[in-house]
Amino acid sequence: MPNNEKTLILVKPDGVQRGLVGDILSRFEHKGLKLVALRMLQVTKNMAETHYGEHKGKPFYNGLLDFITAAPLVAMVVEGKSAVTVVRKMVGSTNPEDAAPGTIRHDFGMHTGRNLIHASDAPKSAEKEISLFFDIDQVVEWKKDMDYWVYE
Numbered sequence: 001m002p003n004n005e006k007t008l009i010l011v012k013p014d015g016v017q018r019g020l021v022g023d024i025l026s027r028f029e030h031k032g033l034k035l036v037a038l039r040m041l042q043v044t045k046n047m048a049e050t051h052y053g054e055h056k057g058k059p060f061y062n063g064l065l066d067f068i069t070a071a072p073l074v075a076m077v078v079e080g081k082s083a084v085t086v087v088r089k090m091v092g093s094t095n096p097e098d099a100a101p102g103t104i105r106h107d108f109g110m111h112t113g114r115n116l117i118h119a120s121d122a123p124k125s126a127e128k129e130i131s132l133f134f135d136i137d138q139v140v141e142w143k144k145d146m147d148y149w150v151y152e
């Protein structure tokens with residue numbers, strides 16, 4: 001398959017607390033993406049600082065760290081053609097008020113600080129983020145027979 005990519009998705013603690021893990025995961029399954037890794041964990045302060053390092057110093061940074069470490073989240077890796085772009089489109093704009101109808105942040109969210117989901121923004125950051133959340137042997141290489149019916 002050309003341009004096959006992996007990307008990291010986090011169902012943030014608000015999504016877990018609100019019981020939306022299944023709804024969110026099934027959107028990616030229904031789209032045709034292949035699930036290749038999945039785990040639940042409570043993120044440590046250290047991990048959160050690494051993951052959100054680019055936002056250090058911004059006014060929302062401390063609140064973001066408190067929020068993302070407050071309760072467990074669900075991390076997953078999905079794979080597919082142009083997966084990074086496809087998933088970001090399905091996630092929607094950072095502020096749910098700006099997110100298009102049909103996107104996860106629009107359909108489930110009300111506020112930027114509780115926007116339910118993270119998705120890698122480029123193949124390079126995806127690689128880094130996947131390695132922060134998963135050991136190499138936790139990402140499963142498998143053949144999805146359905147792919148014949150998803151891709152020409």
Ligand code: IDP
Nearest residue numbers: 055060064093094112113114115117118119121
């Ligand atoms: P993204 O998640 O759409 O890539 P980023 O700008 O990378 O958006 O911000 C990372 C996360 O930081 C957002 O998803 C959101 O949870 C939080 N965040 C960003 N801007 C704000 C803000 O202005 N107020 C509160 N939280 C924010």
Ligand code: MG
Nearest residue numbers: 118119120121
């Ligand atoms: Mg971002």
